[in-house]
Amino acid sequence: MITLGLPSKGRLKENAIEYLSAIGLNVLPPADPRSYRAKIEGRDDIEIAYLSASEIAREVAAGNVEAGVTGEDLVRENIPDSYNAMKLLAKLGFGGADVIVAVPDSWFDVHSMADLGEVAAGFRALHGRRLRIATKYWQLTQQFFSNQHGIQLYRIIESLGATEGAPAAGQADIIVDITSTGSTLRANALRVLDDGVILASEACLFAGKASAENPIIIELAQKLSERR
Amino acid sequence: MAALRSFSARADIEAILAARDAERIDVPVLQPAEPFLDTAGEELRRRIFLTQGQNGRAMCLRPEFTIPVCLQHIESKEASGRYGYVGTAFRQRDVGASEFLQAGIEDIGNADTNAADARSLADALACVSDLGIKPEQCDVLIGDQAVFDQVLAALGLPSGWRLRLAHAFGHDATLEATLERLAQPITMPQLPDPILQAVKEEDTAKLEELISTAMDEASLTNAGGRSASEIAKRLQAKFVQSQLVPEEAKLDILRKFLSISVPLDQSVDVLRAFEKDNMIDLAPAIAVFEERNKSCIAAGLDLGSITYNASFGRRLDYYTGLVYELRSLSGDVLVGGGRYDRLLPLLGAAKATPGVGFSIWLDRIVEASA
Numbered sequence: 001m002i003t004l005g006l007p008s009k010g011r012l013k014e015n016a017i018e019y020l021s022a023i024g025l026n027v028l029p030p031a032d033p034r035s036y037r038a039k040i041e042g043r044d045d046i047e048i049a050y051l052s053a054s055e056i057a058r059e060v061a062a063g064n065v066e067a068g069v070t071g072e073d074l075v076r077e078n079i080p081d082s083y084n085a086m087k088l089l090a091k092l093g094f095g096g097a098d099v100i101v102a103v104p105d106s107w108f109d110v111h112s113m114a115d116l117g118e119v120a121a122g123f124r125a126l127h128g129r130r131l132r133i134a135t136k137y138w139q140l141t142q143q144f145f146s147n148q149h150g151i152q153l154y155r156i157i158e159s160l161g162a163t164e165g166a167p168a169a170g171q172a173d174i175i176v177d178i179t180s181t182g183s184t185l186r187a188n189a190l191r192v193l194d195d196g197v198i199l200a201s202e203a204c205l206f207a208g209k210a211s212a213e214n215p216i217i218i219e220l221a222q223k224l225s226e227r228r
Numbered sequence: 229m230a231a232l233r234s235f236s237a238r239a240d241i242e243a244i245l246a247a248r249d250a251e252r253i254d255v256p257v258l259q260p261a262e263p264f265l266d267t268a269g270e271e272l273r274r275r276i277f278l279t280q281g282q283n284g285r286a287m288c289l290r291p292e293f294t295i296p297v298c299l300q301h302i303e304s305k306e307a308s309g310r311y312g313y314v315g316t317a318f319r320q321r322d323v324g325a326s327e328f329l330q331a332g333i334e335d336i337g338n339a340d341t342n343a344a345d346a347r348s349l350a351d352a353l354a355c356v357s358d359l360g361i362k363p364e365q366c367d368v369l370i371g372d373q374a375v376f377d378q379v380l381a382a383l384g385l386p387s388g389w390r391l392r393l394a395h396a397f398g399h400d401a402t403l404e405a406t407l408e409r410l411a412q413p414i415t416m417p418q419l420p421d422p423i424l425q426a427v428k429e430e431d432t433a434k435l436e437e438l439i440s441t442a443m444d445e446a447s448l449t450n451a452g453g454r455s456a457s458e459i460a461k462r463l464q465a466k467f468v469q470s471q472l473v474p475e476e477a478k479l480d481i482l483r484k485f486l487s488i489s490v491p492l493d494q495s496v497d498v499l500r501a502f503e504k505d506n507m508i509d510l511a512p513a514i515a516v517f518e519e520r521n522k523s524c525i526a527a528g529l530d531l532g533s534i535t536y537n538a539s540f541g542r543r544l545d546y547y548t549g550l551v552y553e554l555r556s557l558s559g560d561v562l563v564g565g566g567r568y569d570r571l572l573p574l575l576g577a578a579k580a581t582p583g584v585g586f587s588i589w590l591d592r593i594v595e596a597s598a
Contacts, residue, residue: 106442107454109463111417114409118388119454119462121395124545126458130266142270150402152269152543153395170451189446194417 005068008050015094023223066211073201087212089221095203097180101196105189117151134159134172164188250312250333255296261286289318308337334585346523352586360597370552371540378513398541414470435460488538493531546571556596
């Protein structure tokens with residue numbers, strides 16, 4: 001018997017249920033529509049728990065649910081050492097969105113992370129403060145800037161919503177955010193750097209380290225991978 | 229290590245610091261986090277222990293002592309001071325405990341910077357010797373941020389290159405990666421036609437006007453960020469670079485410089501020879517270097533037992549000149565020190581205030597002397 005965490009609302013929920021049904025697993029609506037537990041037709045060995053997408057990442061990592069469907073960005077951002085703590089079993093091909101570094105379009109001189117590193121290095125001398133990055137992705141930003149590109153001279157400004165508006169509002173100079181079509185970026189005159197994709201995220205099936213060898217989960221992963 | 233935490237051991241360290249004529253200073257364990265993050269960058273965030281004060285202000289357990297000591301100095305409004313501290317610092321490290329005992333001396337506001345540098349180094353050596361480390365149990369390594377900066381300037385490298393190299397200085401892998409990248413030709417990015425036109429025609433006024441218009445459209449003009457002239461300037465510099473062949477010869481000279489590692493008593497001769505061989509002018513930096521060496525001799529230091537390594541530096545932009553380390557024979561850093569003339573103004577000092585200091589890793593001293 002395993003518990004599978006599914007997103008509790010929105011398109012992510014619909015897509016996940018549709019996906020499961022395509023591999024022959026029909027999620028039965030709970031008797032009480034307000035319940036956050038559900039079953040799968042003919043499979044008493046799988047229980048569904050509806051959780052918020054970020055809770056799924058945490059609960060799978062903690063081992064409270066054996067597996068779950070959630071966005072890779074949430075896992076990489078919120079789970080320490082996620083590459084070891086969790087196993088990505090299948091990419092599901094929906095919920096696609098990139099975590100990106102975007103600068104104002106009018107920064108015609110900045111097209112790469114190397115450009116940005118140069119601007120960051122000289123920023124304080126010109127402006128008396130560090131380059132500011134608005135984001136809710138603290139971990140991904142730090143890893144990408146510090147470890148991958150050796151850029152250390154910046155400050156993160158926490159932004160929990162409407163991040164794309166931060167440069168025009170004077171709260172930050174650039175942003176790290178998630179985007180699927182790029183239309184909000186364009187509307188706010190922001191441009192993704194040529195090498196500015198931090199993570200190409202999509203909905204994935206994740207299992208906790210301890211559960212990855214569970215035969216039910218292996219079966220699930222196989223079917224989901226084949227479907228894709 | 230346990231012994232060091234006892235009261236009597238601390239009293240010993242206090243006596244050792246006092247004997248070096250350092251005034252005892254106590255700084256609170258709980259510090260505002262902002263000055264640390266602002267000076268050291270975001271990389272420090274995952275290493276410090278953060279908490280929030282009632283007013284929402286981010287506070288942290290002191291991750292080191294230099295910044296709190298400088299802040300306290302600024303508050304005191306004294307012109308200068310020599311401060312000795314001992315206490316626990318808190319930082320998460322890849323290896324080792326997250327809390328550790330440190331002691332050190334910060335010498336702030338002494339305008340005779342060469343003498344202060346020599347004294348700082350002599351103090352550090354004397355303190356570890358008093359703590360039981362024999363000279364043959366450690367290596368002394370020095371570097372100089374100012375010499376590196378002078379080499380970059382003397383080579384006439386484009387300003388963008390200099391910024392990147394200066395930022396990478398002190399971390400060999402990053403520096404090598406940067407050098408390799410700079411050896412690649414620069415291509416101009418895709419630009420709107422009018423912008424590219426203005427760049428090619430070197431029409432700065434037109435270029436700034438076009439950038440200003442784009443900024444206006446994005447409501448960025450008054451957002452307090454980069455200005456149109458700053459962007460125009462960098463874009464023009466980039467265009468000039470894209471027309472040039474990468475200057476491999478200059479990068480080779482830089483590599484040659486970075487490979488210099490000699491006993492300090494030969495350092496000035498080696499730097500002069502380097503200067504002559506490569507036909508660049510390092511006179512101002514070498515003059516300072518030579519003066520400092522003289523001060524070191526006057527302070528009783530044996531230059532032959534100190535190594536000057538041209539690639540040794542710190543990736544913190546407030547270090548400005550001398551940096552040094554005492555390392556155990558197994559390579560552990562026992563003492564880290566250096567000159568940080570840019571730090572006090574950054575922390576809010578009203579006028580330029582020089583500073584130099586060192587910090588002793590007391591737990592490692594215990595291991596090294598065992």
